[in-house]
Amino acid sequence: METYCELKDGYLLVHVPRELDHHRAGSLRMEADLLIDAYQVRKVVFDFSGTEFMDSSGIGVIIGRSRNMGYCGGEVTAQNLNERIRKIFMVSGLHKIVKTEGGVAGNTNRMEKNHAE
Amino acid sequence: MQSKNEMRMWFDARSVNEGFARVAVASFVAEMNPTLDEISDIKTAVSEAVTNAIIHGYERPEDKVLLSCVIEGDTVEIAVEDTGKGIPDIEKAMEPFYTTRPELERSGMGFSFMEAFMDEVQVSSAVGKGTSVRMRKKIGAQEG
Ligand SMILES: Nc1ncnc2c1ncn2[C@@H]1O[C@H](COP(=O)(O)OP(=O)(O)O)[C@@H](O)[C@H]1O
Numbered sequence A: 001m002e003t004y005c006e007l008k009d010g011y012l013l014v015h016v017p018r019e020l021d022h023h024r025a026g027s028l029r030m031e032a033d034l035l036i037d038a039y040q041v042r043k044v045v046f047d048f049s050g051t052e053f054m055d056s057s058g059i060g061v062i063i064g065r066s067r068n069m070g071y072c073g074g075e076v077t078a079q080n081l082n083e084r085i086r087k088i089f090m091v092s093g094l095h096k097i098v099k100t101e102g103g104v105a106g107n108t109n110r111m112e113k114n115h116a117e
Numbered sequence B: 001m002q003s004k005n006e007m008r009m010w011f012d013a014r015s016v017n018e019g020f021a022r023v024a025v026a027s028f029v030a031e032m033n034p035t036l037d038e039i040s041d042i043k044t045a046v047s048e049a050v051t052n053a054i055i056h057g058y059e060r061p062e063d064k065v066l067l068s069c070v071i072e073g074d075t076v077e078i079a080v081e082d083t084g085k086g087i088p089d090i091e092k093a094m095e096p097f098y099t100t101r102p103e104l105e106r107s108g109m110g111f112s113f114m115e116a117f118m119d120e121v122q123v124s125s126a127v128g129k130g131t132s133v134r135m136r137k138k139i140g141a142q143e144g
């Protein structure tokens, strides 16, 4: 089985796979929840550095973890969103539920870099 | 551009085919020279429709999902069809956050995504007969 999660000091870091769809959502959720339960995790960080694709199944995984964390006073955040993932966050309204590092409005540096390539 | 091109395929209702379906459509529309953003929009919409057929339409993985694509000039029309359960109330099903499978952590955003990322989405369905989702998008509409 592939692993996506890494237990850090005080939080669970989830390396979101390259493509997060319904096919991947089940195993990702299972792995995260096992660790959250076993180590009483109170903070989950979704890292999108390696993610090129996410659909509404991914939204379900994040909202689900966010709800569970809410019950125990924990929190869920997201980091390293590229333009595409940002768009998915905006369209779904997920940016209002989950704190994103650097916000969702757009990162000019990143855009300039993409243009230069 | 006046070209016309058509493709049609079917595959098992297995989740592994969700990725296959969106990549197949992305390659098929490549000749239209879409932007990366347009390709991602199409892939997301295809993924939503195919996933719905697999999760909501069918119970058995051997059941078949039909996917077809027609390119006509600068417009692509994509159809995803199943012969599964059908949708009793289409209007309700298309409301944001509406889902009949909350236990699977469905977000209820599937149809909203299809509508956000395509120019036009038409759903027809009959209970016990199946569902067909037709989506259209003009390529190059974002330019200029
Ligand atoms: N192909 C289908 N066959 C049967 N029901 C469907 C189909 N597609 C969608 N539905 C119904 O419409 C609802 C909303 O779909 P969607 O917006 O994609 O949200 P989700 O997939 O998260 O439930 C589903 O929960 C289901 O009840």
Ligand SMILES: [Mg+2]
Pocket: A056, B048, B051, B052, B109, B110, B111
């Ligand atoms: Mg759906």
